[in-house]
Amino acid sequence: MKLTDPQFLAALPDLDVAHIPGASLAARTSLGIGGSTDLLVIRRHDSLPALFTLLQQAGVAFRFLGGGSNLLVDDGDLPWIVLQLARHDPEVTLEGNIATMDAAADLGRTVTFCAKHDLGGMEGLIGVPGTVGGALRMNAGAYGMQIGSYVREIQLYRAAERRIIFLRGSDINFEYRHTSFALGDIMLAVKLELPSKPYREILQGIRICNEKRRSSQPLNQKSAGCIFKNPPGASAGRMIDELGLKGLQVGDACVSSRHANFFLNAGHATADDMLRLIAQVRDRVRAAFGVELETEVILWPAH
Numbered sequence: 001m002k003l004t005d006p007q008f009l010a011a012l013p014d015l016d017v018a019h020i021p022g023a024s025l026a027a028r029t030s031l032g033i034g035g036s037t038d039l040l041v042i043r044r045h046d047s048l049p050a051l052f053t054l055l056q057q058a059g060v061a062f063r064f065l066g067g068g069s070n071l072l073v074d075d076g077d078l079p080w081i082v083l084q085l086a087r088h089d090p091e092v093t094l095e096g097n098i099a100t101m102d103a104a105a106d107l108g109r110t111v112t113f114c115a116k117h118d119l120g121g122m123e124g125l126i127g128v129p130g131t132v133g134g135a136l137r138m139n140a141g142a143y144g145m146q147i148g149s150y151v152r153e154i155q156l157y158r159a160a161e162r163r164i165i166f167l168r169g170s171d172i173n174f175e176y177r178h179t180s181f182a183l184g185d186i187m188l189a190v191k192l193e194l195p196s197k198p199y200r201e202i203l204q205g206i207r208i209c210n211e212k213r214r215s216s217q218p219l220n221q222k223s224a225g226c227i228f229k230n231p232p233g234a235s236a237g238r239m240i241d242e243l244g245l246k247g248l249q250v251g252d253a254c255v256s257s258r259h260a261n262f263f264l265n266a267g268h269a270t271a272d273d274m275l276r277l278i279a280q281v282r283d284r285v286r287a288a289f290g291v292e293l294e295t296e297v298i299l300w301p302a303h
């Protein structure tokens, strides 16, 4: 989608919003799939209410992009624009056991920063790409931990109320790759309460998690991590593996031969290739196990 309304475009500099026309989403997602559209980069949180008023007045549909590591975006000219928060320095500030993080911050860097200051708990998140905001929305987790367990308070822009609000961690439901945030909530910053641990001990935990990832996941290939959620009490990857579907290919989209729940863009896969591969695997799992797999990856269809 091209933003062409001169009045809309003229209002952006005063709001400190950068306009990037024709941004490629293939270049901004870990799967390397997606068409193009205009991107607005928001440099000041307090400009969000005015920006949302403008978007509504102009009737412009939008999606919100973090680090793009859990997205499958449609191909071609997309009928909505994309919003993204600019990074701010410092990304993390510490006060005792409370780490305040910007939502646009790189998740891995914040985990390492906290570790160096003897704050642990998030070792499992090392190797999870993307931003702090994306991790909060998805309640990212691995190896028995999830980010939601450490949330003390979140600052977010609530589109439905057109204002910035603060929520206590205890007021939010953090479930397995699911949170109770409203659809239009945009995470801006978070206070995490992290347990004190000596750096050496945290580093040891990080090394163990890194090794587990390296030995089981195709880390140097284009993926969005696990494509399906694990059904209660079962492993999606194990079911796909048991059906002998590792290596199954549709166009340039294929099931990783290393981890059956990682689907790869092995060349120039289109969104359609990936969607057809997802549908084939889901059908096979349903037929064999009677289980309906739900995608963990977020789909951004054009229509």
Ligand SMILES: Cc1cc2nc3c(=O)[nH]c(=O)nc-3n(C[C@H](O)[C@H](O)[C@H](O)COP(=O)(O)OP(=O)(O)OC[C@H]3O[C@@H](n4cnc5c(N)ncnc54)[C@H](O)[C@@H]3O)c2cc1C
Pocket (backbone or CB within 6 Å): 030, 063, 064, 065, 066, 067, 068, 069, 070, 071, 085, 103, 104, 127, 128, 129, 130, 131, 132, 133, 134, 135, 136, 137, 138, 139, 140, 141, 142, 185, 186, 187, 188, 219, 223, 224, 225, 226, 298
């Ligand atoms: C190699 C690899 C390994 C992975 N391993 C794991 C793992 O172990 N555990 C795990 O949980 N995930 C894993 N993932 C998936 C992914 O990294 C996480 O879901 C991550 O937290 C997504 O963050 P992001 O910033 O990239 O979000 P995006 O992919 O950009 O967006 C995901 C969703 O969050 C929303 N969102 C993003 N930022 C904000 C914000 N500030 N406010 C409101 N909504 C927002 C988007 O609109 C979208 O709905 C892996 C991915 C890869 C590629």
